[in-house]
Amino acid sequence: MTNPKSVRAAAIQVEARVADIPWNIEHASRLVDAAVQQGAELVALPEFFTTCIIYDERVFGCSLPPDNPALDMLKDKARRHRIHIGGSYLEMRDGDVYNTYVFVEPDGTVHRHDKDLPTMVENAFYVGGRDAGLMQTTLGPVGAAVCWETVRTQTVKRLRGKVGLLMTGSHWWSEPGWKWPRDYWRRFHEGNGRMMARTPGIFAGLVGAPLLHAGHAGVIEGGLLVLPGSRLAAPMRTQLMGETQIIDGEGNLLQRRRYQEGAGVVTADIVLGPSAPRAETPPRFWIPKFNAMLYAQWYHQNAAGKSAYRWAKRTGRLRTWDGARNAQTPDEAL
Template sequence: MTPPKTIRAAAIQVEARVADIPWNIEHASRLVDEAVDRGAELVALPEFFTTCIVYDERVFGCSLPPENPALDMLKEKARRHRIHIGGSYLEMRDGDVYNTYVFVEPDGKVHRHDKDLPTMVENAFYVGGDDTGLMETSLGPVGAAVCWETVRTQTVKRLRGKVGLLMTGSHWWSEPGWNWARGYWQRFHAGNGRLMERTPRTFASLIGAPLLHAGHASVIEGGFLVLPGTRLTAPIRTQLMGETQVIDGEGRLLARRRYQEGAGVAVADLQLGAVQPRAESPPRFWIPKFSPMLYFQWYHQNAAGKSAYRWAKRTGRLRTWDDGRNARAAAERL
């Protein structure tokens, strides 16, 4: 492990849009500049900073090739400002799409981690990876973990005691905005918020490393897949839960931005380096105990999303954003 080093760290909260990659990259770029203006040398963007994820068939065309405008933006910021920066987006390689977390160093070196298991409707848009998320960098060993990777014990087993920094981010949904059983959904939203709030601190305590967590604060609309094997949907409108946080190696909160505060930056001085983990991982698959509704959604939406992914791939709808842009341009010329 590397000796302790104190660094100015910033976690960014975005208000991204669905399937608007150019706008979202520019939005993220402005927030990175804000973080740098506040002295940040280490910056975290959230999961899916190039497009929000909901069942919207435009998202099938929102994956990026390995060399892409989002990565170009991160490289340019890292080089110009001499910072380390990370975030995730949909990346297509060899015919499949992954939720790829990239961590870029000031010299342009790029590290990648593919999220291991898509969460619920995310199964419609990408498949899981199989790397450990452990990256050897000039800051020492860094662990990448994306959204619900931070609530699974298999992630703890991969990274516990092995890293001096955790780069995490999420795109954490809330209740679907349905009018029936309104009181139940309000309670669901409150409980979901408490789970999201404590997850970064719990994860840092289990791994034994400081952590940056970047989130989304948008309200998004789209579809909820109703029946696996079909594309039948019900409309939803959901709040993304934010909870952008900077956490030290002891699991203490140093800076925080709630979803109610919208887009912006949480900044704190962070001491890098591994510490003795302060918590033990439970002997089960999930770190927290979920509500019955979350368990139901996990299995139901996983199945529904996987069938949608197979359909999109089979019918040629699964494509990179550049391909989609070029196809539209070609059609306009005809």
């Protein structure tokens, strides 16, 4: 990016449904159209825009093949409106599922990045990838990072000083909705919200590039895996934390949409191109410092999720989506 270019960027916040791929694709499609109507040339959709992720065994059948209707929608929007657009979904290749971020150019060229490490229950539904998330595009080098990739220093090391744009998205849970102990979960929710709100700006500052972050809002219900090696799960109801943001190359927050605002679009003009990183990379695995409870949840839920993935793969439940199950049409007004 030797000649900096200003573009109108849009980040989209969705309210997706668990395991309802047709509804979610149409919901995302309408929001992309709304972004284009606001002049967007560059559009970010969130992680998992085709299905929310919680322990629900219907999700085992929600991965997509490499050629799929979600990608078709993105390619259609890119070509029709001459935009660049990205987002992630579950993609099955060679018998395993990945959390695949796709970035589509106006001519239909597709770039892919597989998230490196599944987060907690996500281990039940996909395995990690090994690419750097560095994509060579007509906009110049673009970095892709998905959800908790943006809180790990290994992602910063892959991309720092190498990209002129960061395309990121998340599906960030909050507390499990249990009534006891109420004060603990209230504090957890508040602290979790602060970490989510700070993460895009901190990550952009460490890498040195403008950033689009797209998120999920809404409340979802499902299970929380209890015992590794089994599928025993406790009921949970959790808030998705939103924080759809646009950050400029100087680290300034240009636009923000909180989860309380629901689905919608934020837009801002950004100048593409690398900038000097504004902070040193922390000398540890995680960028923020977690408390002991969060570390325990990380290791416990990773183990429980991995055993569920092995079970689903062994029993043939891990499969690509096979058609319009429970398809509905979104009827909300944007």
